[in-house]
Amino acid sequence: MITAMAPPRAFDARIPGSKSLTNRALLLAAAAGATSVLTAPLVSEDTLVFRDALTRLGARVESSEDGGAWRITGLGRGPVGAGRIWCADAGTAARFLPPLAATGHGDFVFEGSTQLTARPVAPLADALRRLGAEVATAPGGTLPLRVAARGLDGGRLDVDGRLSSQFLSGLLMAGPLLGSPLLVRARGLVSRPYVDMTLALMRHFGAEVAEDAPGEFTVRPTGYRAADLRIEPDASTASYFFAAAAVTGCSVTVDGLGRESLQGDVRFVDVLERTGARVLRGRRATTVTGTGVLRGGFAVDMGEISDTFMTLAAIAPLADAPITVRGIGHARLKESDRIEAVARNLRASGVRVETGPDRITVHPGSTSPARIACHRDHRIAMAFSVLNLRTGNLTLDDPGCVAKTFPGFHEELHRLFPQHPLPPPTARA
Numbered sequence: 001m002i003t004a005m006a007p008p009r010a011f012d013a014r015i016p017g018s019k020s021l022t023n024r025a026l027l028l029a030a031a032a033g034a035t036s037v038l039t040a041p042l043v044s045e046d047t048l049v050f051r052d053a054l055t056r057l058g059a060r061v062e063s064s065e066d067g068g069a070w071r072i073t074g075l076g077r078g079p080v081g082a083g084r085i086w087c088a089d090a091g092t093a094a095r096f097l098p099p100l101a102a103t104g105h106g107d108f109v110f111e112g113s114t115q116l117t118a119r120p121v122a123p124l125a126d127a128l129r130r131l132g133a134e135v136a137t138a139p140g141g142t143l144p145l146r147v148a149a150r151g152l153d154g155g156r157l158d159v160d161g162r163l164s165s166q167f168l169s170g171l172l173m174a175g176p177l178l179g180s181p182l183l184v185r186a187r188g189l190v191s192r193p194y195v196d197m198t199l200a201l202m203r204h205f206g207a208e209v210a211e212d213a214p215g216e217f218t219v220r221p222t223g224y225r226a227a228d229l230r231i232e233p234d235a236s237t238a239s240y241f242f243a244a245a246a247v248t249g250c251s252v253t254v255d256g257l258g259r260e261s262l263q264g265d266v267r268f269v270d271v272l273e274r275t276g277a278r279v280l281r282g283r284r285a286t287t288v289t290g291t292g293v294l295r296g297g298f299a300v301d302m303g304e305i306s307d308t309f310m311t312l313a314a315i316a317p318l319a320d321a322p323i324t325v326r327g328i329g330h331a332r333l334k335e336s337d338r339i340e341a342v343a344r345n346l347r348a349s350g351v352r353v354e355t356g357p358d359r360i361t362v363h364p365g366s367t368s369p370a371r372i373a374c375h376r377d378h379r380i381a382m383a384f385s386v387l388n389l390r391t392g393n394l395t396l397d398d399p400g401c402v403a404k405t406f407p408g409f410h411e412e413l414h415r416l417f418p419q420h421p422l423p424p425p426t427a428r429a
Protein backbone atom coordinates (compact mmCIF):
# COMPACT_ATOMS: atom_id res chain seq x y z
CA MET A 1 0.00 0.00 0.00
CA ILE A 2 1.30 3.47 -0.86
CA THR A 3 0.60 6.09 1.78
CA ALA A 4 0.66 9.70 0.65
CA MET A 5 2.89 11.95 2.77
CA ALA A 6 1.08 15.03 4.05
CA PRO A 7 2.56 18.14 2.42
CA PRO A 8 4.45 20.35 4.87
CA ARG A 9 2.50 23.21 6.39
CA ALA A 10 3.09 26.30 4.23
CA PHE A 11 3.15 29.94 5.32
CA ASP A 12 3.65 33.35 3.77
CA ALA A 13 5.86 35.41 6.07
CA ARG A 14 5.16 39.16 6.18
CA ILE A 15 8.64 40.64 6.11
CA PRO A 16 9.05 44.43 6.40
CA GLY A 17 11.19 46.47 4.00
CA SER A 18 14.96 46.35 3.73
CA LYS A 19 16.80 48.65 6.11
CA SER A 20 19.72 49.03 3.75
CA LEU A 21 17.54 49.88 0.75
CA THR A 22 15.33 52.25 2.76
CA ASN A 23 18.22 54.25 4.20
CA ARG A 24 20.10 54.48 0.91
CA ALA A 25 16.96 55.56 -0.93
CA LEU A 26 16.19 58.14 1.76
CA LEU A 27 19.65 59.68 1.42
CA LEU A 28 19.66 59.67 -2.39
CA ALA A 29 16.15 61.16 -2.54
CA ALA A 30 17.19 63.83 -0.02
CA ALA A 31 20.16 64.73 -2.25
CA ALA A 32 18.00 64.91 -5.40
CA GLY A 33 16.37 68.12 -6.50
CA ALA A 34 12.67 67.17 -6.63
CA THR A 35 10.25 64.75 -5.01
CA SER A 36 10.73 60.96 -4.80
CA VAL A 37 8.28 58.40 -3.43
CA LEU A 38 9.44 55.30 -1.54
CA THR A 39 6.83 52.58 -1.33
CA ALA A 40 6.87 50.02 1.49
CA PRO A 41 9.83 51.56 3.37
CA LEU A 42 10.98 49.87 6.55
CA VAL A 43 9.52 51.62 9.60
CA SER A 44 11.88 50.77 12.46
CA GLU A 45 14.33 52.51 14.79
CA ASP A 46 17.16 52.53 12.21
CA THR A 47 15.10 54.05 9.42
CA LEU A 48 13.18 56.52 11.60
CA VAL A 49 16.41 57.91 13.02
CA PHE A 50 17.84 58.17 9.50
CA ARG A 51 14.71 59.93 8.28
CA ASP A 52 14.77 62.38 11.22
CA ALA A 53 18.44 63.09 10.56
CA LEU A 54 17.72 63.98 6.94
CA THR A 55 14.89 66.24 8.05
CA ARG A 56 17.32 68.05 10.36
CA LEU A 57 19.67 68.38 7.38
CA GLY A 58 16.90 70.14 5.43
CA ALA A 59 15.03 67.49 3.39
CA ARG A 60 11.23 67.20 3.67
CA VAL A 61 9.77 63.74 4.35
CA GLU A 62 6.02 63.09 4.55
CA SER A 63 4.24 59.79 5.18
CA SER A 64 1.17 58.69 3.28
CA GLU A 65 -1.92 58.32 5.48
CA ASP A 66 -1.45 54.56 5.90
CA GLY A 67 2.33 54.94 6.35
CA GLY A 68 2.92 52.68 3.34
CA ALA A 69 4.82 55.33 1.36
CA TRP A 70 7.20 58.19 2.11
CA ARG A 71 7.42 61.32 -0.07
CA ILE A 72 10.83 62.93 0.06
CA THR A 73 11.56 66.37 -1.30
CA GLY A 74 15.30 66.73 -1.61
CA LEU A 75 17.72 69.63 -1.54
CA GLY A 76 19.44 69.04 -4.88
CA ARG A 77 22.80 69.56 -3.10
CA GLY A 78 24.48 68.95 0.24
CA PRO A 79 22.91 70.35 3.43
CA VAL A 80 23.36 73.95 4.58
CA GLY A 81 23.16 75.04 8.22
CA ALA A 82 24.21 73.69 11.57
CA GLY A 83 22.96 70.95 13.82
CA ARG A 84 23.51 67.97 16.08
CA ILE A 85 22.42 64.81 14.32
CA TRP A 86 21.38 61.82 16.44
CA CYS A 87 22.28 58.44 14.87
CA ALA A 88 21.06 56.21 17.76
CA ASP A 89 22.32 52.64 17.04
CA ALA A 90 22.36 52.97 13.23
CA GLY A 91 25.70 52.23 11.56
CA THR A 92 24.22 53.36 8.25
CA ALA A 93 23.46 56.82 9.72
CA ALA A 94 26.95 57.20 11.25
CA ARG A 95 28.71 56.13 8.04
CA PHE A 96 26.44 57.52 5.26
CA LEU A 97 25.44 60.94 6.62
CA PRO A 98 28.83 62.59 7.41
CA PRO A 99 30.04 62.35 3.77
CA LEU A 100 26.74 63.88 2.63
CA ALA A 101 27.14 66.68 5.20
CA ALA A 102 30.72 67.32 4.06
CA THR A 103 29.45 68.21 0.58
CA GLY A 104 27.31 71.01 2.06
CA HIS A 105 28.05 74.15 4.04
CA GLY A 106 27.85 74.48 7.81
CA ASP A 107 28.70 72.74 11.03
CA PHE A 108 27.30 69.27 11.74
CA VAL A 109 27.93 67.00 14.73
CA PHE A 110 26.95 63.31 14.52
CA GLU A 111 26.25 61.56 17.81
CA GLY A 112 25.07 58.08 18.72
CA SER A 113 24.25 55.64 21.50
CA THR A 114 26.98 54.09 23.64
CA GLN A 115 26.72 51.02 21.40
CA LEU A 116 27.24 52.99 18.18
CA THR A 117 29.99 55.09 19.76
CA ALA A 118 31.98 51.88 20.30
CA ARG A 119 31.95 51.19 16.54
CA PRO A 120 34.66 52.59 14.22
CA VAL A 121 34.32 55.66 11.99
CA ALA A 122 38.04 56.53 11.74
CA PRO A 123 38.58 55.18 8.18
CA LEU A 124 35.71 57.37 7.01
CA ALA A 125 36.99 60.46 8.85
CA ASP A 126 40.47 59.88 7.38
CA ALA A 127 39.10 59.56 3.85
CA LEU A 128 37.04 62.75 4.18
CA ARG A 129 40.08 64.63 5.50
CA ARG A 130 42.13 63.46 2.53
CA LEU A 131 39.47 65.02 0.28
CA GLY A 132 40.02 68.30 2.16
CA ALA A 133 37.13 68.19 4.64
CA GLU A 134 37.54 69.43 8.20
CA VAL A 135 36.51 66.45 10.35
CA ALA A 136 37.08 65.68 14.02
CA THR A 137 36.23 62.50 15.93
CA ALA A 138 36.48 61.44 19.58
CA PRO A 139 40.03 60.30 20.56
CA GLY A 140 39.50 56.60 19.68
CA GLY A 141 38.32 57.48 16.15
CA THR A 142 34.65 57.12 17.10
CA LEU A 143 31.56 59.30 17.38
CA PRO A 144 30.88 62.10 18.05
CA LEU A 145 32.08 63.15 14.61
CA ARG A 146 32.10 66.83 13.68
CA VAL A 147 32.15 68.09 10.09
CA ALA A 148 32.89 71.76 9.36
CA ALA A 149 31.56 71.71 5.79
CA ARG A 150 32.36 74.13 2.99
CA GLY A 151 31.71 72.03 -0.09
CA LEU A 152 34.10 69.35 -1.30
CA ASP A 153 36.05 68.60 -4.43
CA GLY A 154 36.68 65.10 -5.72
CA GLY A 155 40.07 63.53 -6.30
CA ARG A 156 41.78 60.19 -5.82
CA LEU A 157 41.18 58.30 -2.63
CA ASP A 158 42.10 54.99 -1.00
CA VAL A 159 39.60 53.70 1.55
CA ASP A 160 40.17 51.01 4.14
CA GLY A 161 37.28 48.58 3.67
CA ARG A 162 38.46 45.89 6.09
CA LEU A 163 36.25 46.89 9.02
CA SER A 164 33.08 47.85 7.16
CA SER A 165 31.82 48.45 3.63
CA GLN A 166 29.70 51.33 4.91
CA PHE A 167 32.64 53.79 4.69
CA LEU A 168 32.94 53.16 0.96
CA SER A 169 29.17 53.25 0.42
CA GLY A 170 28.95 56.60 2.23
CA LEU A 171 31.76 58.12 0.16
CA LEU A 172 30.40 56.78 -3.12
CA MET A 173 26.93 58.20 -2.42
CA ALA A 174 28.45 61.63 -1.69
CA GLY A 175 30.43 61.43 -4.97
CA PRO A 176 27.88 63.00 -7.37
CA LEU A 177 27.66 66.06 -5.07
CA LEU A 178 31.40 66.83 -5.21
CA GLY A 179 32.88 69.59 -7.34
CA SER A 180 34.86 67.20 -9.58
CA PRO A 181 35.08 63.44 -10.26
CA LEU A 182 35.85 61.10 -7.38
CA LEU A 183 38.17 58.14 -7.97
CA VAL A 184 38.05 55.78 -5.06
CA ARG A 185 39.86 52.52 -4.43
CA ALA A 186 38.82 50.20 -1.61
CA ARG A 187 41.37 47.98 0.12
CA GLY A 188 40.34 44.72 1.80
CA LEU A 189 36.65 45.31 1.26
CA VAL A 190 34.20 43.24 3.36
CA SER A 191 30.45 42.91 2.75
CA ARG A 192 30.83 43.55 -1.00
CA PRO A 193 27.15 42.94 -1.91
CA TYR A 194 26.23 46.10 0.01
CA VAL A 195 28.48 48.11 -2.30
CA ASP A 196 26.70 46.61 -5.31
CA MET A 197 23.44 47.71 -3.73
CA THR A 198 24.90 51.23 -3.31
CA LEU A 199 25.92 51.35 -6.99
CA ALA A 200 22.51 50.09 -8.16
CA LEU A 201 20.62 52.65 -6.12
CA MET A 202 22.93 55.52 -7.09
CA ARG A 203 22.26 54.69 -10.75
CA HIS A 204 18.53 54.47 -10.07
CA PHE A 205 18.74 58.08 -8.81
CA GLY A 206 20.63 59.21 -11.94
CA ALA A 207 24.27 58.99 -10.85
CA GLU A 208 27.10 57.99 -13.20
CA VAL A 209 29.36 55.57 -11.39
CA ALA A 210 31.66 53.00 -12.93
CA GLU A 211 33.79 50.20 -11.50
CA ASP A 212 36.94 50.54 -13.62
CA ALA A 213 38.71 47.55 -12.04
CA PRO A 214 37.65 45.36 -9.12
CA GLY A 215 37.29 47.67 -6.11
CA GLU A 216 38.12 50.87 -8.09
CA PHE A 217 35.32 53.31 -8.79
CA THR A 218 34.81 56.59 -10.62
CA VAL A 219 31.87 58.81 -9.70
CA ARG A 220 31.03 61.77 -11.91
CA PRO A 221 29.81 65.05 -10.34
CA THR A 222 26.33 64.90 -11.88
CA GLY A 223 24.14 65.35 -8.80
CA TYR A 224 21.04 63.17 -8.37
CA ARG A 225 17.65 62.97 -10.06
CA ALA A 226 14.48 62.26 -8.06
CA ALA A 227 13.13 58.72 -8.59
CA ASP A 228 10.47 56.47 -7.09
CA LEU A 229 11.33 53.11 -5.58
CA ARG A 230 9.48 50.15 -4.09
CA ILE A 231 11.52 48.72 -1.22
CA GLU A 232 12.00 44.93 -1.20
CA PRO A 233 11.39 42.93 1.99
CA ASP A 234 14.53 42.75 4.14
CA ALA A 235 16.57 39.67 3.24
CA SER A 236 18.44 39.57 6.57
CA THR A 237 15.10 39.61 8.42
CA ALA A 238 13.76 36.92 6.08
CA SER A 239 16.64 34.64 7.17
CA TYR A 240 14.96 34.01 10.55
CA PHE A 241 11.75 32.85 8.89
CA PHE A 242 13.57 30.67 6.35
CA ALA A 243 15.61 29.13 9.19
CA ALA A 244 12.36 28.56 11.10
CA ALA A 245 11.08 26.57 8.12
CA ALA A 246 14.27 24.51 8.11
CA VAL A 247 14.16 23.61 11.81
CA THR A 248 10.40 22.98 12.08
CA GLY A 249 9.94 21.11 8.78
CA CYS A 250 7.46 23.50 7.22
CA SER A 251 7.49 25.74 4.19
CA VAL A 252 7.94 29.54 4.31
CA THR A 253 7.55 31.87 1.33
CA VAL A 254 8.65 35.50 1.23
CA ASP A 255 6.94 37.40 -1.54
CA GLY A 256 8.83 40.26 -3.14
CA LEU A 257 12.24 38.72 -2.44
CA GLY A 258 13.35 36.93 -5.57
CA ARG A 259 16.57 35.75 -7.16
CA GLU A 260 17.12 39.20 -8.71
CA SER A 261 17.13 40.89 -5.32
CA LEU A 262 19.55 43.75 -4.72
CA GLN A 263 20.31 42.28 -1.30
CA GLY A 264 23.25 39.90 -0.91
CA ASP A 265 21.66 38.32 2.18
CA VAL A 266 19.13 36.59 -0.06
CA ARG A 267 22.00 34.09 -0.52
CA PHE A 268 21.43 32.83 3.01
CA VAL A 269 19.06 30.28 1.46
CA ASP A 270 22.07 28.70 -0.35
CA VAL A 271 23.54 27.99 3.09
CA LEU A 272 20.24 26.53 4.31
CA GLU A 273 20.23 24.31 1.23
CA ARG A 274 23.52 22.80 2.43
CA THR A 275 21.73 21.78 5.64
CA GLY A 276 19.18 19.83 3.59
CA ALA A 277 16.36 22.36 3.13
CA ARG A 278 14.72 22.67 -0.29
CA VAL A 279 14.84 26.12 -1.87
CA LEU A 280 12.72 27.51 -4.65
CA ARG A 281 14.13 30.74 -6.07
CA GLY A 282 11.50 32.52 -8.11
CA ARG A 283 11.87 35.84 -9.85
CA ARG A 284 9.64 37.52 -7.28
CA ALA A 285 9.51 35.14 -4.33
CA THR A 286 11.65 32.67 -2.40
CA THR A 287 10.38 29.53 -0.66
CA VAL A 288 12.28 27.36 1.79
CA THR A 289 10.91 23.98 2.74
CA GLY A 290 12.56 22.27 5.66
CA THR A 291 12.64 18.72 6.91
CA GLY A 292 13.14 19.48 10.59
CA VAL A 293 16.49 17.68 10.39
CA LEU A 294 19.68 19.68 9.75
CA ARG A 295 22.69 18.24 7.97
CA GLY A 296 25.99 19.58 9.36
CA GLY A 297 29.59 18.66 8.68
CA PHE A 298 30.54 21.63 6.55
CA ALA A 299 32.38 24.95 6.72
CA VAL A 300 31.05 28.03 4.99
CA ASP A 301 32.44 31.51 4.38
CA MET A 302 29.72 34.03 5.27
CA GLY A 303 31.90 37.14 5.07
CA GLU A 304 29.72 38.70 2.36
CA ILE A 305 26.48 37.92 4.18
CA SER A 306 27.65 38.26 7.76
CA ASP A 307 24.36 39.65 9.13
CA THR A 308 22.96 36.15 8.61
CA PHE A 309 25.78 34.11 10.19
CA MET A 310 24.06 34.18 13.60
CA THR A 311 20.91 32.75 12.05
CA LEU A 312 22.92 29.68 11.03
CA ALA A 313 25.15 29.51 14.12
CA ALA A 314 22.19 29.67 16.51
CA ILE A 315 20.42 26.70 14.92
CA ALA A 316 23.65 24.73 14.34
CA PRO A 317 23.33 22.70 17.61
CA LEU A 318 20.34 21.00 15.95
CA ALA A 319 22.52 19.66 13.10
CA ASP A 320 23.91 16.11 12.96
CA ALA A 321 27.58 17.25 12.72
CA PRO A 322 29.59 20.42 13.47
CA ILE A 323 29.14 23.55 11.37
CA THR A 324 31.91 26.11 10.94
CA VAL A 325 31.34 29.68 9.75
CA ARG A 326 34.43 31.63 8.67
CA GLY A 327 35.30 35.01 7.14
CA ILE A 328 33.25 36.90 9.74
CA GLY A 329 35.89 38.85 11.71
CA HIS A 330 34.08 42.13 10.94
CA ALA A 331 30.97 40.79 12.72
CA ARG A 332 32.83 41.54 15.95
CA LEU A 333 32.33 45.28 15.24
CA LYS A 334 28.55 45.38 14.90
CA GLU A 335 25.83 45.96 17.50
CA SER A 336 27.77 43.44 19.62
CA ASP A 337 30.86 41.31 19.16
CA ARG A 338 28.64 38.82 17.43
CA ILE A 339 31.06 35.89 17.42
CA GLU A 340 31.47 36.15 21.20
CA ALA A 341 27.78 36.89 21.81
CA VAL A 342 26.68 33.76 19.91
CA ALA A 343 29.41 31.61 21.48
CA ARG A 344 28.67 32.70 25.05
CA ASN A 345 24.93 32.18 24.68
CA LEU A 346 25.35 28.74 23.15
CA ARG A 347 27.87 27.73 25.83
CA ALA A 348 25.50 29.01 28.52
CA SER A 349 22.94 26.57 27.15
CA GLY A 350 25.41 23.68 27.24
CA VAL A 351 26.54 23.62 23.59
CA ARG A 352 30.21 23.09 22.65
CA VAL A 353 31.57 26.01 20.62
CA GLU A 354 35.02 27.02 19.40
CA THR A 355 35.90 30.47 18.12
CA GLY A 356 38.80 32.15 16.34
CA PRO A 357 39.37 35.76 15.29
CA ASP A 358 37.10 35.35 12.27
CA ARG A 359 35.34 32.02 12.76
CA ILE A 360 33.03 29.95 14.91
CA THR A 361 32.44 26.19 15.09
CA VAL A 362 29.24 24.93 16.70
CA HIS A 363 28.89 21.28 17.69
CA PRO A 364 25.65 19.31 17.79
CA GLY A 365 23.98 19.05 21.17
CA SER A 366 20.79 19.58 23.08
CA THR A 367 20.38 22.85 24.89
CA SER A 368 19.67 23.28 28.57
CA PRO A 369 17.46 26.15 29.81
CA ALA A 370 19.17 29.52 29.50
CA ARG A 371 18.53 33.24 29.53
CA ILE A 372 19.91 34.65 26.27
CA ALA A 373 21.98 37.82 26.69
CA CYS A 374 20.94 39.93 23.69
CA HIS A 375 23.55 42.71 24.19
CA ARG A 376 20.88 45.02 22.70
CA ASP A 377 21.58 43.28 19.39
CA HIS A 378 18.39 42.67 17.40
CA ARG A 379 19.98 39.80 15.48
CA ILE A 380 20.96 37.87 18.64
CA ALA A 381 17.32 38.13 19.81
CA MET A 382 15.90 37.02 16.45
CA ALA A 383 18.41 34.21 15.80
CA PHE A 384 17.95 32.59 19.23
CA SER A 385 14.16 32.89 18.90
CA VAL A 386 14.46 30.50 15.95
CA LEU A 387 16.47 27.95 17.96
CA ASN A 388 13.87 28.24 20.72
CA LEU A 389 11.11 27.14 18.32
CA ARG A 390 12.67 23.68 18.71
CA THR A 391 14.11 23.76 22.22
CA GLY A 392 11.42 25.80 24.02
CA ASN A 393 13.76 26.45 26.96
CA LEU A 394 15.35 29.81 26.11
CA THR A 395 14.25 33.27 27.20
CA LEU A 396 15.54 36.61 25.89
CA ASP A 397 16.80 39.21 28.37
CA ASP A 398 15.79 42.04 26.01
CA PRO A 399 13.10 41.02 23.50
CA GLY A 400 12.41 44.68 22.63
CA CYS A 401 15.81 45.16 20.96
CA VAL A 402 14.34 43.73 17.72
CA ALA A 403 12.90 47.22 17.13
CA LYS A 404 16.14 48.26 15.42
CA THR A 405 14.98 46.53 12.23
CA PHE A 406 11.68 44.70 12.92
CA PRO A 407 9.47 46.05 15.73
CA GLY A 408 6.79 43.44 14.91
CA PHE A 409 9.16 40.44 14.91
CA HIS A 410 7.68 38.59 17.90
CA GLU A 411 4.11 39.02 16.66
CA GLU A 412 4.96 37.72 13.19
CA LEU A 413 6.97 34.73 14.45
CA HIS A 414 4.13 33.93 16.88
CA ARG A 415 1.52 34.22 14.11
CA LEU A 416 3.32 31.56 12.07
CA PHE A 417 4.71 29.50 14.97
CA PRO A 418 2.40 29.85 17.99
CA GLN A 419 5.01 28.12 20.18
CA HIS A 420 7.05 31.37 19.99
CA PRO A 421 6.08 33.15 23.22
CA LEU A 422 4.90 36.74 22.91
CA PRO A 423 6.93 38.85 25.33
CA PRO A 424 4.88 40.95 27.78
CA PRO A 425 3.86 44.29 26.20
CA THR A 426 6.22 46.22 28.50
CA ALA A 427 9.20 44.25 27.14
CA ARG A 428 8.20 44.75 23.52
CA ALA A 429 9.22 47.47 21.11
Ligand SMILES: O=C(O)C1=C[C@@H](OP(=O)(O)O)[C@@H](O)[C@H](O)C1
Nearest residue numbers: 020163164165166169191194307
Ligand atom coordinates in the same frame (compact mmCIF):
# COMPACT_ATOMS: atom_id res chain seq x y z
O1 LIG B 1 25.58 49.07 3.97
C1 LIG B 1 24.71 48.52 4.64
O2 LIG B 1 23.50 48.80 4.56
C2 LIG B 1 25.13 47.47 5.59
C3 LIG B 1 26.37 46.90 5.49
C4 LIG B 1 26.83 45.80 6.37
O3 LIG B 1 27.78 46.33 7.28
P1 LIG B 1 29.39 46.17 7.10
O4 LIG B 1 29.76 46.72 5.79
O5 LIG B 1 29.90 46.99 8.25
O6 LIG B 1 29.72 44.71 7.22
C5 LIG B 1 25.68 45.20 7.18
O7 LIG B 1 26.20 44.42 8.24
C6 LIG B 1 24.75 46.25 7.74
O8 LIG B 1 23.69 45.65 8.45
C7 LIG B 1 24.15 47.06 6.63
Ligand SMILES: C=C(OP(=O)(O)O)C(=O)O
Nearest residue numbers: 089090091092307334335
Ligand atom coordinates in the same frame (compact mmCIF):
# COMPACT_ATOMS: atom_id res chain seq x y z
C1 LIG C 1 25.14 45.59 11.43
C2 LIG C 1 23.88 46.01 11.37
O1 LIG C 1 23.49 47.28 11.32
P1 LIG C 1 24.23 48.67 11.07
O2 LIG C 1 25.66 48.41 10.78
O3 LIG C 1 23.51 49.28 9.92
O4 LIG C 1 24.02 49.42 12.36
C3 LIG C 1 22.77 45.04 11.32
O5 LIG C 1 21.62 45.46 11.08
O6 LIG C 1 22.98 43.83 11.53
